[in-house]
Amino acid sequence: MSNPHKNSVAQLEQVAQLLKSDYSDKELLFDKAIEKLKTPDVVYETELEVTMDDGSSKKFKAFRSQHNNARGPYKGGIRYHQDVSKEEVKALSTWMTWKCAVTGIPYGGGKGGIIVDPKKLSEKELENLSRSYADFLSDKIGPWVDVPAPDVNTTGQIMAWMVDQYQKNLSKKGLIQENPLGTFTGKPLALGGSEGREEATGLGGVMVLERLIEKMGFDYKKNVSIAIQGFGNVGYWFAKHAAERGYNVVAVSDSKGGVYVPEGLNPDKTMECKRANGSVVKCLCNEKLCDMKNGKVITNEEVLELDVDILVPAALENVIHKDNASKVKAKAIIEMANGPITPEADKILSKNNIILVPDVLANAGGVTVSYFEWAQNLQGYYWTRQDVVEKLLPLMENAFSDMWEMKEDHKVDGRMATYMTAVKKVVDTMILRGSI
Ligand code: GLU
Numbered sequence: 001m002s003n004p005h006k007n008s009v010a011q012l013e014q015v016a017q018l019l020k021s022d023y024s025d026k027e028l029l030f031d032k033a034i035e036k037l038k039t040p041d042v043v044y045e046t047e048l049e050v051t052m053d054d055g056s057s058k059k060f061k062a063f064r065s066q067h068n069n070a071r072g073p074y075k076g077g078i079r080y081h082q083d084v085s086k087e088e089v090k091a092l093s094t095w096m097t098w099k100c101a102v103t104g105i106p107y108g109g110g111k112g113g114i115i116v117d118p119k120k121l122s123e124k125e126l127e128n129l130s131r132s133y134a135d136f137l138s139d140k141i142g143p144w145v146d147v148p149a150p151d152v153n154t155t156g157q158i159m160a161w162m163v164d165q166y167q168k169n170l171s172k173k174g175l176i177q178e179n180p181l182g183t184f185t186g187k188p189l190a191l192g193g194s195e196g197r198e199e200a201t202g203l204g205g206v207m208v209l210e211r212l213i214e215k216m217g218f219d220y221k222k223n224v225s226i227a228i229q230g231f232g233n234v235g236y237w238f239a240k241h242a243a244e245r246g247y248n249v250v251a252v253s254d255s256k257g258g259v260y261v262p263e264g265l266n267p268d269k270t271m272e273c274k275r276a277n278g279s280v281v282k283c284l285c286n287e288k289l290c291d292m293k294n295g296k297v298i299t300n301e302e303v304l305e306l307d308v309d310i311l312v313p314a315a316l317e318n319v320i321h322k323d324n325a326s327k328v329k330a331k332a333i334i335e336m337a338n339g340p341i342t343p344e345a346d347k348i349l350s351k352n353n354i355i356l357v358p359d360v361l362a363n364a365g366g367v368t369v370s371y372f373e374w375a376q377n378l379q380g381y382y383w384t385r386q387d388v389v390e391k392l393l394p395l396m397e398n399a400f401s402d403m404w405e406m407k408e409d410h411k412v413d414g415r416m417a418t419y420m421t422a423v424k425k426v427v428d429t430m431i432l433r434g435s436i
Contacts (some may be wrong), residue, residue, distance in 0.1 A: 001097070002342050004091035004317055009038050010343050012094070015419040018410065022424070032436045033427045037097070040067040040090050045139060048114065048132040053122050060116050061413050062133055065093035066146055067109040070397030070429040073111030073144050075100055075367060077151025077186070078158075079384060081316075084113035086319070092151075095338055096367070098422035099360040102403075103395045105371040108426075110146050112137070130158045134165035141166070143182035143378065149370050152232075152316070156188035156198070163187060175357045182377040185370035194373035196388035197366075202237025203389070204365015207396040208357055209242060209310065212332060215404060216355065218309070227251035227330070229258070231271070231280055234336050234363065239267035239310060251303050253315075258303040261295035272423040290328040297431075304328060313340035322346045328354060335359040346415060356414040360422060361399050368395055 016034045023030035043065045049057050063086055076096035079089075089111050097109030102225040114133060118126055140146060152157060161216035167180035179191035189195070196203070210228075219226050224247050228235045231252040239249045248264040256279035259265065273283040281297050304311065304320060306328070311320055311330035317339035320328065325345035335341065338361060339347065349356060369388060376382050383391075400420075407417035430436050 002318060002321070002344075003087050003122060004339055005087040005094070007339065007343050008091040011415070011419060012037060012423065013422045015416060018412065018416060018420055019424060019427075023427075025214060026431060028426060029431050029436060032324060033430045034423075036424070036430070036436060037094070037426065040065045040093050041069065042066050043086065043090060044135075044136075046136050047088060048136060050125065050127060050128045050132055052066040052125055060114050060129060060396065062112070062114040062136060063089040064090055064112040064137060064146075064148075065089045065110060066140075067093035067111075068097045068426060068430075069108035069126060069146075070418050070426055070433060071108050072097040072106035073142075074146035075105075075107035075149070075370065076109055076111040077149045078112035078114070078154050080114050080116050080118045080129075080153040080158075081150040082115060082344075083435055084115045089113045092338055097426060098419060099364050099367055101422040101425040102361050102418060103364045103368045103399045104425070105368055105395075106194070106372065107147070107367070110148070111151070112148055126158070130161040131165040134162040135169065137162075137263075138169040139167055141183055143179055143374065147182070147370070147374060148184055149367070150186040154186075156186060156193060159184045159187045160191050163191060175311060179377065182374055186366075187373070192373070192377050194376055194388060195298040195383060195385040196392070197231065197295065197369045197373055198373060199237040199241070199282060200369035200388075200392065201234045201336065201363050201366035202239075203241050204368065204396050205238045205312070205334055205362050206241040206245065207365070207393055208362050208400050209247070210245070211397060211400045211404075212310075212334070212355070212357060216332065221246040222248055224310065225250045226265075226310045226312060227260075227303050227306045227308045228312040228314055228342075229253050229319065230304045230313065230334075230337060231274060232314070234314070234366075235314035236271050238314060238336055239248055239265075239270075243267050247310075250308060251298070251306055253298075253300050253303045254279050254281075255300075255315075258298045259284060260298045260302070260306065263294060265295070277388055305349075306330070310334060313337050316340070318342050321347070322348065325349055326352070328352070330354060332357070334362045334425050336363050346413070350413045357400075357403070358415040361403055361414075361418045364399060365392060365396060368392055375422050
């Protein structure tokens with residue numbers, strides 16, 4: 001299994017080579033900035049002690065990586081997963097620095113994670129774990145320091161427990177004037193959340209899809225077929241917004257496998273069926289609910305190899321690697337998961353002329369609406385869903401145009417083009433601060 005942090009450093013080194021000539025008068029500063037960006041500013045780690053339902057206590061390893069805060073407070077989600085590792089959290093925090101720079105929101109990058117399979121915990125144990133993590137974080141975060149959010153397997157409810165615990169810790173220290181709501185995003189609407197946050201990552205991805213389709217010269221959306229690996233929050237909202245705009249979503253999958261329906265599936269019915277039966281693979285038997293009579297069950301690997309126009313990996317990292325990259329038949333890939341393609345696979349895809357919209361651009365809608373949520377919390381004034389969607393659109397579209405322009409000008413792939421714009425913004429700010 002490749003090391004995600006090493007991958008993120010390899011990507012940065014490649015970008016640095018391409019950007020170097022822009023900094024001929026500041027070569028030393030540029031080199032120093034790149035060197036600094038290879039390692040997070042700080043990585044905290046601990047063992048959380050959690051009381052279980054049977055009265056015993058259990059330990060869980062937890063991390064928070066703060067990568068860079070040149071452009072603003074560290075920002076990024078918290079992941080609960082059995083495969084979380086320090087190296088993964090470091091990589092994810094690095095990608096958050098680029099992601100925030102891509103849409104131009106005023107943050108740096110951070111990421112947290114706990115090694116846990118949340119499906120094995122009861123609701124109460126999950127709450128205890130989340131409160132214990134908030135205790136660990138309390139003196140390391142704040143609206144102007146580090147602003148956590150949900151990521152894989154973390155929800156609005158988990159953010160609500162964390163805000164509550166964080167606020168209790170502030171009160172204990174007599175810091176009652178601090179704003180606890182502005183310290184976490186992805187909160188439920190009733191507790192300072194933003195309209196549109198839940199759907200934001202998927203919706204932002206579809207805003208990018210629309211511009212990509214224009215550039216690729218497709219003129220009739222119904223002919224554009226899309227396969228999505230992953231049908232959690234991101235995959236579902238991507239599928240829903242794409243289908244509503246007339247695209248043909250032909251496959252979705254979850255951890256148990258996928259379904260392929262050449263004439264297109266209905267994301268809402270499929271989600272309803274997944275909820276009722278535990279997985280999309282159980283949905284073909286129930287034609288009335290899911291309307292998939294001509295579909296078939298396929299594996300997660302087969303989803304990646306379907307002959308479709310657009311492939312959307314929306315689950316975990318490293319799913320497209322050197323051994324399966326040459327089997328990808330899609331014309332373009334929109335990376336809705338973080339880090340789903342390894343650097344070796346990138347090279348193969350690029351050689352095969354597969355257009356790539358990388359994670360830090362494609363899934364930036366989530367953190368961008370987190371920024372809107374934070375801005376609303378700090379103002380104490382709340383926007384409508386329409387306000388959110390109207391403000392998200394130009395940020396996603398501009399980020400896409402910047403990427404495309406860079407791609408054409410420098411004859412590089414989508415990832416390099418996006419990283420070049422992002423790394424340049426971060427390095428310029430570091431030089432401007434004069435602290436390197
Ligand atoms: N976890 C999401 C991401 O990777 C959202 C982060 C945030 O809103 O801070 O982009």
